[in-house]
Amino acid sequence: MKTLILAGGGHAHLFVLEALRRAPRPDLAITLISPERWQYYSGMLPGWMAGHYQLDDCRLDLRTLADAAGINFIEDSLIGMNADKRCVCLSDGRHLVYDLLSLDTGSETDVAWLAELGERLLPVKPLGRFVAAWPAIRAAAGAQPGYRLVIAGGGAAGAELALAASRACAAHVTLLTGDSGLLPRHNRRTRHRIAAALLDAGIEALVQRGAGSPAGLVLKDGRQLDADCVIAATGARAPVWLSVARLALDVAGYVAVDATHRSLSHPEVFAAGDVCARSDTLLARSGVHAVRAGPVLAHNLFAALDGRPLKPYLPRRWSLYLLASGSREAVASWGPLSGAGRWVWRWKDWIDRRFMHRFTLGALPTQAKSKLPQCALKQQSNPPKESPP
Ligand SMILES: Cc1cc2nc3c(=O)[nH]c(=O)nc-3n(C[C@H](O)[C@H](O)[C@H](O)COP(=O)(O)OP(=O)(O)OC[C@H]3O[C@@H](n4cnc5c(N)ncnc54)[C@H](O)[C@@H]3O)c2cc1C
Known part of the structure; x- marks a missing residue:
């Protein structure tokens, strides 16, 4: 049984979980790793602070999503990895080996x-x-x-x-x-x-x-x-543990990937969202690209495991940003164009709620969990301190 590790419950991985809900893969041992069960939707946080949303409107329960996708969920953080040995290290000292790894851990x-x-x-x-x-x-x-x-x-x-x-x-x-x-x-x-x-x-x-x-x-x-x-909110920096991961990185320390979001150095590693840097084009670190790359990542992970062709993620020239600007008002920014007012807020609210609704589970049946092979799980008595093995 091949092992797929999804590190981080970021935007792109939500699409991988959705793909698994629709087409379960009991032939794979799949594990999602996240430091906590909640994935917050940053676009709605200003609205939550301003009192327009409840916290539950702005967060997704990754444990429930993993259950519904029939995969394992580990509540922990990656603190290191050794791409040459196909191994990630968790903060509790465990080392997990993988056949395929997908990183969507965001930036710091x-x-x-x-x-x-x-x-x-x-x-x-x-x-x-x-x-x-x-x-x-x-x-x-x-x-x-x-x-x-x-x-x-x-x-x-x-x-x-x-x-x-x-x-x-x-x-x-x-x-x-x-x-x-x-x-x-x-x-x-x-x-x-x-x-x-x-x-x-x-x-x-x-x-x-x-x-x-x-x-x-x-x-x-x-x-x-x-x-x-x-x-x-001073801008992004690459997670420090990447510097010892033995993966090809860009000059700022992000995982260097090609247009299919596959690592330039290790074909069994994919990365999407803020944690990666495309080698063929300059992508802004934004939720828009993390979301848009999601369905492509979902396709490519299973295509790579099944030996099918990969797809590129082709970013659009401009991305739409809807910025909350106060009391149920927002400003739209799209390339050289701008708009503002309550109608922009309603538009933003509709897009954000639709996004959350898409990934919120209620009555969906839970899939049978895929097995995590023992060989993938090596309990370490002493957590690794600095560099991974
Ligand atoms: C207040 C605010 C508002 C924003 N508004 C917008 C907006 O309107 N539009 C827009 O396009 N962008 C917006 N952004 C930017 C956007 O939040 C990020 O670009 C986006 O979240 C990146 O998505 P991601 O999937 O890469 O990572 P994230 O959404 O950051 O998800 C990463 C996940 O990985 C987990 N993780 C982190 N480290 C580890 C680890 N070591 N091991 C395991 N898991 C880990 C995290 O807990 C998290 O669940 C906003 C940002 C902020 C702060």
Whole structure:
């Protein structure tokens, strides 16, 4: 029996689980590994913070999805792998060997220059940790007059979080965009619209960089920006464990893949979403590409196991981004085009809910679980510390 490991319950793997629900593979031993059972949908989190959604509207239960797909679920994290030995290491010390591995573990928040903040720092990823911490921040802001909340990061996530936070709590909110300014990858009208929404919400937007200090941030111009909490949405960085995985990586440390999302160095490894970098084209790290690559990944994993031809993922020239901009309003950004208003929010709400509904299970029957062969599971008495075997 061949062993397929799905590492991470990211957007692309949701399509693999869906494919397995529709066409079960009892001939394969398939395991999904995720640090927690919940997969949060980042596009709806600003809406959750602003009070438009319940938490259950914005998260999927991976354990239930794995059950319905008839596969094994392990609640743990990969902390290393050795691609030459076809082996992944989990934080509890287990080593799992595979015939085929698919990585959809996302990216990490780059907080290198904010580390001095200590307890005042809250990176937006992992999303589970952010979601757990947010209610306490909102409560602290309500209880402490003059509470200062800084959102670091001028991309779509930073702007959406700042707007949602200012709506949700009584804090004085500042958005620190970094040197490249607000929404550098979006068109001019979208930038103006979001800048106007920030102004309306009373959010101060500072176009400069800052470094963490024990009391807040030291800005590039030398000013001190005091902060009770700094939420970091400062862009992505590759997971550190990839650096010792023996896989071909791009210069930034992401898994280098071809158009079929197969590793350039190890044909039995696939990767999709934020964790990978395409060698043939530049793909933005966004949920849009993680979602669109999903059905292609699902096809390619089973095609690779069955010896059938693989398909390429062909990204469209422009991707549609719908950015929550406040009280049930949103801004649409698509290449050079922009739109805004309540109708954009309704459109976003419809797309997001439809996505969640697609993967939410209710009455679907549970498939018989595939077996995890003993040879794939070697219990280690001492968890590996640094490099995998
Ligand atoms: C607030 C916010 C709003 C956003 N809004 C949008 C938007 O509107 N549109 C858009 O296109 N993009 C948006 N993004 C970006 C988007 O979230 C990411 O690009 C997208 O989530 C990447 O998907 P992914 O499948 O690669 O990984 P993720 O969705 O990050 O999923 C990775 C999964 O892997 C798991 N995992 C992580 N490490 C390990 C490990 N070591 N072992 C096992 N499992 C692991 C995680 O728990 C998670 O379940 C937003 C981001 C944020 C923070």
